[in-house]
Amino acid sequence: xxxxxxxxxxxxxxxxxxxxxxxxxxxxxxxxxxxxxxxxxxxxxxxxxxxxxxxxxxxxxxxxxxxxxxxxxxxxxxxxxxxxx
Numbered sequence: 001x002x003x004x005x006x007x008x009x010x011x012x013x014x015x016x017x018x019x020x021x022x023x024x025x026x027x028x029x030x031x032x033x034x035x036x037x038x039x040x041x042x043x044x045x046x047x048x049x050x051x052x053x054x055x056x057x058x059x060x061x062x063x064x065x066x067x068x069x070x071x072x073x074x075x076x077x078x079x080x081x082x083x084x085x
Contacts, residue, residue, distance in 0.1 A: 003015065003017065007033050007048045010032040011081065013030070031062065031069075034064075
């Protein structure tokens, strides 16, 4: 089962961003927006909204050097899925 990033909408996370049992961060880095739960939020104090707004202001670039985006990756559509009911 894959999970969606609540920051950028990336749909293929291996783990939940936060553990349902402990609430701790997964430490999985989002290849799309670069957010890392447990570090970007807990250690650095960044909110989802702050990180998302900065990523959007930068032009929504793909952040991972080790993972390539899927063909036709569209960050605008990805964000729209996040905001869909």
